[in-house]
Amino acid sequence: MKKIKFTSVLIALCAITFFSCEKQENPEPLSENSIEQPTVPEDILQKLEQAGFYTNEGVYKYENGYIVEYDIFLTEKEIFEYDKNSETTINSKQYRTTNLVSGAKTIRVYIDPALGSFAINSLNKAISRYNALNLRLTFKRTTNSGSNEIRIIPVNIPGGFLASAGFPSGGNAFKTIKLNTYYYNNTTSRADTPSVLAHEIGHAIGFRHTDYANRSFSCGTGGNEGSAGVGAIHIPGTPTVPVANSWMLACSNGKDRPFIASDRTALVNLYKKITPTTQPVSFYRFFRGGAKGNHYYSTSRSTPSGYAYEGVQCKVFSQQTSGTIPLYRFYNSSAVNHLYKTNRNAVGGYRYEGVAGYIYPSGGSGRIPLYRFYNSTAVDHFYTTNRNEGNSAVGYSYEGVTGYVLR
Known part of the structure; x- marks a missing residue:
């Protein structure tokens, strides 16, 4: 042949x-x-x-x-x-x-x-x-x-x-x-x-x-x-x-x-398939005061213009790791408000901005809840791993657990 x-x-x-x-x-x-x-x-x-x-x-x-x-x-x-x-x-x-x-x-x-x-x-x-x-x-x-x-x-x-x-x-x-x-x-x-x-x-x-x-x-x-x-x-x-x-x-x-x-x-x-890092990264918290107060969270330490740095809120993953799900970020420009949730479905008035990080959908060893609170007057969503901090924040109502993160 x-x-x-x-x-x-x-x-x-x-x-x-x-x-x-x-x-x-x-x-x-x-x-x-x-x-x-x-x-x-x-x-x-x-x-x-x-x-x-x-x-x-x-x-x-x-x-x-x-x-x-x-x-x-x-x-x-x-x-x-x-x-x-x-x-x-x-x-x-x-x-x-x-x-x-x-x-x-x-x-x-x-x-x-x-x-x-x-x-x-x-x-x-x-x-x-x-x-x-x-x-x-x-x-x-x-x-x-x-x-x-x-x-x-x-x-x-x-x-x-x-x-x-x-x-x-x-x-x-x-x-x-x-x-x-x-x-x-x-x-x-x-x-x-x-x-x-x-x-x-x-x-x-x-x-x-x-x-x-x-x-x-x-x-x-x-x-x-x-x-x-x-x-x-x-x-x-x-x-x-x-x-x-x-x-x-x-x-x-x-x-x-x-x-x-x-x-x-x-x-x-x-x-070769790129294996995402299994090491968690810091999830930083920033706050913008004023009539339209807004909490902003990111894996980047760079402080956005007009915001004050408030420290590390918790640990998340910057790439998807086994057992984690995306935490999506949305933004309402007229209300100046960021919304973070694990459901990708769009919310009226908010535009999708991408994945803020990856978190766990349920509890487990070393995991703690990430609580969500909301201030309807200021139109601000507030996320914290300290339930008491949220309960004591003036004007904020508890809305449940968004997901589970690491300390």
């Missing part, structure tokens, strides 16, 4: 865009519908060699540019702007780009239904492989073609690449994966479909080919792919020699390739 070359669309720094595509190794003779292959000018070859690309084979004209190493597309302008001083390395390890997806995100993946049920089910398998690792990136298939983070769309290029993708930009996953319906359509059931889709998603979140430094490991031919302007950074904890069956190898034999141990290590290393 012929090996298959994987693809990536390389979005480089300085707005230089590199495209690559999954292509069959040892291409069959070109037909009139296939990629034309005129002679590559010597100055183009020299520039590619200076940039670190392997040019002994797999270089040919394509559309308004050139295919390099069988699967990387560059326009002529990009070739002459290419940074020849980009970082390269000769070791074969698991690699990533300098650009990754930032933060904890849900990445919604849309696949065009025209690609057929087999491709859709294959995407479900690819997504489940990522989600099984409990990463800070959660993948979810969506049927909404207009609202998603990754779109998988069909293209038809007889004899061309199998699939293409790209690298993250601006902290977001690469937007578009193209799947060639010449190979993948509603009448085909290729065994490699789940791993091809997982592979392209891998590029979209910042992975280079595992054998980036020596494509011949999986392809039989080829050399170092070069840093391509986006970097090729070794991922700690992954092997220092090529490993068979990685989902990010440059070429495959057409079989499905679920994540192997080093793949899982690489994914967890890059996208």
